[in-house]
Amino acid sequence: MRAPATDLPIALRDVSVRAGGAAIVDRMTFDIAPGAPTILIGPNGAGKTSLLRLAMGLLAPSSGRIDWAGGTAPRGDRLAMVFQRPVMLRRSTAANVAYALRHRSRRAERVADLLRRVGLETHARRPARRLSGGEQQRLALARALARDPEILFLDEPTASLDPAATKAVEEIVGGIAKSGIKIVMATHDLGQARRIGGEIVFLLRGRLVERAPAERFFQSPDRAESAAFLRGDLVL
């Protein structure tokens, strides 16, 4: 059997994104490799979402180059993304998952498995748009998993959730990471970045300021801006 095509590592080389004369991402060089979760942190406007969209292939750089395992475009069809405010298709919870399935075989069984994995098995027939915010975010995770991804990009998936819903999402994300799927997640919640761990990438004004293993970053950041951000100072 042929091995599925891979898109890892993803290499951004001197990548910039400009809009209206301003640099949203500013000459960034960055690699996404298999392994522990990569957590992007930084204040609003740091470029976290843009970086995820670039790596996902949803946003074209204004300059610079992005390689997906040496290719100029994602080829493996195994990149998935969960957005901060996921859009639910106007159909049932189960149908939302079925829609995203990459492989059509054993459809009902796979949908049931995925819904169980995110704790929505009792909501299978409910209209997806009637689910709560936390449930919709879990459904978005199930839908992303239906793509059988090797990389899962998460754009502040708990930004508008209460602590209980946040905990549920984090547990699912932890399970996904343990299953070997590469997680790349943007968050402005330092507690969450600490809980999920892996490596931390601190962004500021579209530039990569510091990249370090989570433990080291939180204990002794190398850069003054990182330390100020961790102290809770207003880093602009």
Add this chain to the structure above:
Amino acid sequence: MSDASAWQLVFGGDPALYAIVRLSLIVSLSAVALAAVVGLPLGAYLALVRFPGRAFLVVILNACMGLPPVVVGLAVYLLLSRSGPLGFLGILFSPKAMILAQAILVLPIIAALTRQTVEDLWEEYRDELTAMRAGYFGRVGTLLWDARFSLVTTLLAGFGRAAAEVGTVMIVGGNIEGFTRTMTTAIALETSKGDLALAIGLGLVLIALIIAVNALAWGARRLGEIRAG
């Protein structure tokens, strides 16, 4: 039939009246179905695909929503007349010609409103569908399906235009009694003859039918919305 009152005509079970009502419904519903088969994918295409001249096409399509029915009737008449390019079909002065003419009249309404609906929905769905690597046909299918409740209203707008239309079907159908006479052409004829009772009776039936079709569609839409969320 001409000396009966409007109410007697409506509730009296007049077979001639039912034949007219039946033909009117067949022509209008078939025209809407035909226009939908072309208009829904055309509207979705214009919503999703960018190409040179697209803006011009959209403006023309929107303008065509106000096509004068008699002009469409005349154009279809010239097409289908014995010396016209489609004269060999031999369908002038038949219900088929009426369906074709009404479909042409309704097509811009369905295509233009579909384009707007799908374009608005695409703004909302773009990231998700792109992230799920949905291809062109997958996107079109998903957007049309998820916009189905709004598109019901689009189809109703088309049906309203077709059902109320008189100029086109008069020209290409000929208003032949028992063959191409519809409610609107019959109303026009009976009014000109001074048989106002029949004209009013037909008018009442026409309005009742339009309300009934809209009520049915509204009910189906509401039920669908409750189920799908």
